[in-house]
Amino acid sequence: MAGADDFLALQADFEEVLASKESKDSRRDCILQHFSKLDKNKSFRIPDFDKDLDWLNVSAPLQFSHDGSLQGKVVVLDFFTYCCVNCLHVLPDLHRLEQRHSLQDGLVIIGVHSAKFLNEKVTANILSAVLRYDITHPVVNDSETSLWQKLSIMCWPTFVIVAPHGQVLYYIVGEGHSDVLFEFVELALEHYRSQGQISPHTLLPLSLEKDQQVEAPLSFPGKVHVGPGPDQLVVSDTGHHRLLVLDRVTGVVQTIIGGKEKGFQDGSLQDARFNSPQGVTSHGNLLFVADTENHALRQVDLSSGQVTTLAGTGAQGEDKQGGNPGPQQPLSSPWDVATGVSPGGEEVDVVFIAIAGTHQIWAYFLKDVTWWKSKPFKAGSCARIAGSGNEENRNNSYPDKASFAQPSGLAVSPREELDSLFIADSESSTVRALSLKDGSVKGLVGGDRDPKNLFAYGDEDGSGIEARLQHSLGVALLSPSGPLLVADSYNHKIKSVDIKTKQCTTVLGTGAPGHVAGGDSSSVQLNEPGGLCVDTQGQLVYIADTNNHSIRVLDWNTKTVSQLPVIFDKENTKPQEIQLDSASLVKGIYLPEVTLQPGANLQFSLDLKFAPGLYGNLEAPNSWKLSSGDEAGQKFLSSLPTDVIKGRLHPDAKSHETLASLKIADDVTTSSLILVLTCQVFVCHPDNSCTQQRQQFVQKLNISPSGIADHVSVAVLEVS
Structure with missing residues (x-):
């Protein structure tokens, strides 16, 4: 029996004959004759999967053996690795193939995950990718690339089509060959059905991973952006195919853009649809969005409430030059965006786009601009500004001769600072710098001197090329001159790069995936963080902790980490000052009225009582505040330090907290006053959603020499 190399030589001869067939009928006859020849010679039978491999989307392993579950089926093996954008590009083809030919029709598609990066060998990480990209066919983790080697596979993606009796029929290498894939699969099904070799009633032990997941407020958030307002944060809720605008202090959702179902549609914020959006940036009230799997650049006008497509057609493009009007210009997997100023401009006039699919940097021009070497671009056009389109780690003084890798x-x-565009180049595991002055491309950290070596990855702090990253996905500047923060995704870390010395240092993450929550940054764990951004003060770093479905917040000054809750709540969460003529105007819970003597001590405490199954989100901004209910109360509180009248809450399951201890002045002149205690608690539910509960308590005080000397007012908050 021939081996894989012999079979590939046979296929090369067959393809030479097939290429001479010009009509559809002649191609059909040639392919069917090829199948018959293979059936007769039985030249290369598919090796079976190794035992003890981890399988996803099925409850038991699948086998090609004589009595195995794949007998009687035409099988398409998809050799992929989940970091590879080319592998992502063929997933829609496989989905359409599955829709056209069901399991009962005799077709089985199996994803054979063959890792490039060490991080991709872990089944839990592959599971996250299966969920993220909505893969619903069986997937096997061939972590040691055993079948890859037995079949002499050379690159990702590669399809191998297998007959119902296990004979290998055809290899298809690379993306962009969906017509060939469909042609060979359909003819294989026809050929073997006519021979009675298809078993339509053989069932697979399908058990989809997505059906076993608990819904969360976020699903694989890819990127974050501080803006458009100073207290706002935009989150690409990538797995839910939408954008969320949050209050970045409380996490309350202010605006939802798009819906949970994927699509490609302009219109209102509610009607618009996206497909796995990633990068987002803003200018004024405009958001610019890398709508990755729609291969489009979208604009969200928060003033008018409208979403429009600036560039891209909704289909993957192959153009590596561009220059067409935006809606007519095909793009290929835009992954991030940033606004900037053209070489001759004075204000924001360009949106930079990381085009992962063709390994280039493009730009959408908001105005007529003059680019490097006096090249003009019209407003509304979209074009390549750097990158040859070859997948390499090639630096060069000429932007069109430099090369990127996803x-x-x-x-x-x-x-006025560094005049540069910094780029997280994921497949080369590097950070690169594109000069906005002259277009030269230089390496900052990571990678190898050989531009074709895309396997120079690891996890090493160090300077320049001595540093090692693993599939870096995001960058953000702590200040306009640095340092540069890097989302070192597959190392599950955030790293800091001194731009002058090129020194790269770990600042967050242990190197192992996990979800160790807030506290000291030395112990916090992340899981494939995809993006990050920094507030305008350069203090708070917001991290899209992608596989943990959460947003983490690193305080750069204190090096502590918290988690930002995502609250779908229409209430205003900021405690408001309450102005009253009388206590009857306050909508709150009344505490027992009390009479105190001058010089008395008044203490407020809070008892939290959670309904079964609920618990407090300890990382959220749980808080309390005393405000005035009348003029006398306002005067009293204004004489006290701020930290005495407000603070944080720590809502444990059985929580009793002392909040404020106040002293009534000995020379107080008022006979009564009203204080209002506002408590804000963020509550977690069994379905992983979070809500906010806000309650006000009203305390009326009378002041009299005959009053008591000390009193504790106990507020009880029933959390439900």
């Missing part, structure tokens, strides 16, 4: 993150330093 650029996935962007950060701009303005002209």
Whole structure:
């Protein structure tokens, strides 16, 4: 029996004959004759899967053996690795193939995951990718690439079509061959059905992973952006195919853009549809969005409430030059965006785009601009500005001769600072710098001197090329001059790069995936963080902790980490000052009225009582505050330090907290006053959703020499 190399030589001879067939009928006859020849010679039978491999989307392993579950089926093996954008590009083809030919028709598609990066060998990480990309066919983790080697596979993606009796029929290498894939699969089904070899009633032990998951407020958030307002944060809720605008202090959702179902549709914020959006940035009230799997650049006008497509057709493009009007210009997997100023401009006039699919940096021009070497571009056009389109780690003084490898993150330093566009180049595991002055491309950290070596990855702090990253996906500047923060995704870390010395240092993450929550940054764990951004003060770093379905917040000054809750709640969460003529106007819970003597001590405490199954989100901004209910109360509180009248709550399951201890002045002149205690608690539910509960308590005080000397007012908050 021939081996894989012999079979591939046979296929090369067959393809030479097939290429001479011009009509559809002649191609059909040639392919069917090829199948018959293979059936007769039985030249190369598919090796079976190794035992003890981990399988996803099925409850038991699948086998090609004589009595195995794949007998009687035409099988398409998809050799992929989940970091590879080319592998992602063929998933829609496989989905259409599955829709056209069901299991009962005799077709089985199996994803054979063959890892490039060490992080991709872990089944739990492959599971996250299966869920993220909505893969519903069986997937096997061939972590040691055993079948890859037996079949002499050379690159991702590669399809291998297998007959119902296990004979290998055809290899298809690379993306962009969906017509050939459909042609060979359909003819194989026809051929073997006519021979009675298809077993339509043989069932697979399908058990979809997505059906076993608990819904969460976020699903694989890819990127974050501080803006458009100073207290707002935009989150790409990638797995839910939408954008969320949050209050970045409380996490309350202010605006939802798009819906949970994927699509490609302009219109209102509610009607618009996206497909796995990633990068987002803003200018004024405009958001610019890398709508990755729609291969489009979208604009969200928060003033008018409208979403429009600026560039891209909704289908994957192969153009590596561009220059067409935006809606007529095909794009290929835009992954991140950033606004900037053209070489001759004075204000924001360009949106930079990391085009992962063709390994280039493009730009959408908001105005007529003059680019490097006096090249003009019209407003509304979209074009390549750097990158040859070859997948390489090639630096060069000429931007069109430089090469990138799946650029996935962007950060701009303005002209008055570094005048550079920093790029997280994921497949080369590097960070690169594109000069906005002259277009030269230089390496900052990571990678190898050989531009074709895309396997120079690891997890090493160090300077320049000595540093090692693993599939870096995001970058953000702590200040316009640095340092540069890097989402070192497959190392589950955030790293900091001194731009002058090129020194790269770990600041967050242990190197192991996990979800160790807030606290000291040395112990916090992340899981494939995909993006990050920094607030305008350069203090708070917001991290899209992608596989943990959460947003983490790193305080750069204190090096502590918390988690930002995502609250779908229409209430205003900021405690408001309450102005009253009388206590009857306050909508709250009344505490027992009390009479105190001058010089008395008044203490407020809180008892929290959670309904079964509920618990407090300890990382959220749980808080309390005393405000005035009348003029006398306002005067009293204004004489006290701020930290005495407000603070944080720590809502444990059985929580009793002392909040404020106040002293009534000995020379107080008022006879009564009203204080209002506002408590804000973020509550977690069994379905992983979070809500906010806000309650006000009203305390009326009378002041009299005959009053008591000390009193504790106990507020009880029933959390439900």
